Amino acid sequence: MEQLIELNNRVVQCRKCPRLVRWREACATNPPRRYHGMEYWAKPLAGFGDPQARVMIVGLAPAANGGNRTGRMFTGDRSGDWLYRALHAFGFANQAKSEHCDDGLALRDCYITAAVHCAPPLNKPAPVEFERCRPFLVQELRMMRQVRVVIVLGKIAFDSFLKGYEEAGGTIPKPRPKFGHGRASVLSDDLSLICSYHPSQQNTFTGKLTQPMFHSVFRQAKELL
Numbered sequence: 001m002e003q004l005i006e007l008n009n010r011v012v013q014c015r016k017c018p019r020l021v022r023w024r025e026a027c028a029t030n031p032p033r034r035y036h037g038m039e040y041w042a043k044p045l046a047g048f049g050d051p052q053a054r055v056m057i058v059g060l061a062p063a064a065n066g067g068n069r070t071g072r073m074f075t076g077d078r079s080g081d082w083l084y085r086a087l088h089a090f091g092f093a094n095q096a097k098s099e100h101c102d103d104g105l106a107l108r109d110c111y112i113t114a115a116v117h118c119a120p121p122l123n124k125p126a127p128v129e130f131e132r133c134r135p136f137l138v139q140e141l142r143m144m145r146q147v148r149v150v151i152v153l154g155k156i157a158f159d160s161f162l163k164g165y166e167e168a169g170g171t172i173p174k175p176r177p178k179f180g181h182g183r184a185s186v187l188s189d190d191l192s193l194i195c196s197y198h199p200s201q202q203n204t205f206t207g208k209l210t211q212p213m214f215h216s217v218f219r220q221a222k223e224l225l
Contacts, residue, residue, distance in 0.1 A: 008046035041071030154198035
């Protein structure tokens with residue numbers, strides 16, 4: 001617990017990626033009109049949830065006017081609305097909404113992190129930014145040995161997690177896991193990986209990801225536990 005708190009403090013203080021530092025701070029200085037007058041977090045986002053969780057969710061990166069504004073993973077945007085409704089429906093959250101850091105939300109047996117902890121321009125971190133941020137995920141995996149199920153949100157998070165898993169000492173099974181919504185892979189005797197499309201507006205508005213499809217991922221996680 002103390003080690004995880006220390007790690008998350010280091011995440012919040014990180015300034016290793018100049019482009020991301022400039023972008024996250026510029027978003028706070030010139031927000032969309034609907035957010036005028038709001039104070040932005042404008043720093044990296046630490047992982048969030050139950051430090052003893054058996055389920056870890058790995059996303060891509062914070063949204064410029066979502067997590068970068070509110071200071072919590074998947075909070076303040078439509079992706080978060082989808083995620084926390086699903087978590088609440090399957091008992092992983094005490095409420096279905098995540099609006100700001102003081103809204104009373106608590107996760108149960110679930111921890112949320114990301115491949116990159118700062119909001120990137122166009123939601124696209126550069127390769128070097130993934131590399132600089134990956135040690136945080138590696139350390140989370142080493143500290144949270146009790147995790148039994150990892151849910152990755154999107155192909156990029158899938159690739160980033162597998163790299164982090166290997167760097168943390170894990171062995172990728174053969175044949176190598178492939179990404180596909182709802183696809184599950186056994187990584188070891190006590191760890192499984194479940195893939196999901198990312199609950200982005202691009203996916204949810206077009207119907208590529210529906211609520212039943214998304215819920216099926218968390219149903220799988222419960223069954224594996």
